[in-house]
Amino acid sequence: MLSATSISRRSLPCALVLFAATIGFATTASADFKDELMEPGTIVVGTTGTAPPFTMINDSGELDGFDIAVMKKVADDLGVDVEFRQLDWSGLLPGLVADRFDVVASGVTRTKDRLASDQLIMLSPYIINGVAITKLTSNDEINNWDDICGKTVGVVRGSAEIDLIRASLPEGCLGTVKEYPGWTEMSLDLKNRRIDWLGMDYLGPSYLAAKNDTIAVLPDVRSPKTQSLAVAPDDEELAAAIDALITKYREDGTLNEMITEYFGQPVDFSKTPADPK
Template identity: 50%
Template sequence: MAIVLRALLAVAAFFAVSVANAQEYKSALVTADTLTVGTSGSAPPFSMTNAAGELEGFDIDVVNLVAKELGLTAQFEKLDFAGLLPGLTAGRFDLIASGVTRTPERLASTDFFVLSPYIVNGAAITRRETDTDIASWKDVCGKTMGAVRGGAFQKVAKEKLPADCVTEAREYPGATELFLDLENRRIDFAAHDFLGPKYLAKSGKLTGAVTLDDLLSTITQSVAVNGKNKPLADAIDAKFAAWRKDGTLQGLADKWFGASIDWSKAE
């Protein structure tokens, strides 16, 4: 009888702690019982807008799953990528989800929490199929580079490449505008992620271009949470840790990227 009683008390204590934690993150939400999410809607297949004007993608699925697990309703707001982190810092969102790269500067920020990895990716070159003179990162010096404004890939390129290698760089609100200018020959190559353009090419949404397998750097990506809601950050991080182990995140990677992820690099 005593053993049964102790077990019942342990279960009760567990649920009491869970309820207390839930109340902590719920009390700091922008809107009660709602997970207010900033996303670009222009970073396929992380966050994109379909023909019906609806948001879909890896991030959208991840956040909807998070909201369901935490007993919240996800509400998405679209904004150019460059405005997402400032909007999060200003308290407009509870979190942002749009393929946020986990850079040292972002990880060190006291304005927001960048969580543990939900995907492993890389900094890659996407160029026109006909421009075979660009076969690797060693060939981009003197070329015009394009990148998404506020993203991390142009910064990675400038840090990793020789000084003064890239003579001209142009920035765009999202991947749609970036790849359109690549097609129209206004830039020579796009410094972007590896998985996104691979998805676009496979789905027929990016034609006349190729993404090279030569990665300048392996990167990890995740969501970022409002700096005033650490309980929410901790709750989502716990979900990510479990989903990396049980295959949930790999299942979403299969769906959106068609790629097997090396989770050993998710550090």
């Protein structure tokens, strides 16, 4: 009588052979992306913690936000741990290039230069946003985009919003631009009237304005854009594994559940703007 170990691969039913091959491929693919991680079994994520509600410190003193929830879900579905490291925005993408992180999760705008860059891998959209004017509610001098010409604007250092704003304004309109490491410092200067308005996205400040009636976000949103995660340039298998999940979350409603939880409103992914070229 033949033993089980003496049965040749050729004698196995086709379905069983295909199943075995599929399992082998999945194991190899899984091992590939795990081999790329900085730390065994852990995705190291760079984030600011200062861009609510994308990434923030909650009332319990814990790191929280949309990006944090997305990366925890991704790590769980990939069967690995996740470790978050906080840094000012201006240091995050350079840190990714310098192998300080596997992923940057901090509302990264998918710009033309970033999509074409060989210094990072931008994933497919996980949210749709745009740029808007944030001001003090008491400031009656700013009621639309025409009113900000010549006025001082605060922006997050290294962010993409200022280029989007500049491109949407008439030549010579943009006034003095002051850069800040994050929301806390910028909003303090707005409160103390050292700057006139904030040049930021629409969704993040809208979340904050809903909790603080001293600031207002004007409803005229310009330069529709998409945002997502950025992955280290040499981590192609990791990027592919995460992007497959982002695609799945976008299609099955998981992303909109998290977007609604953190931003208070869903987005319509059927209206995703084309990638900038």
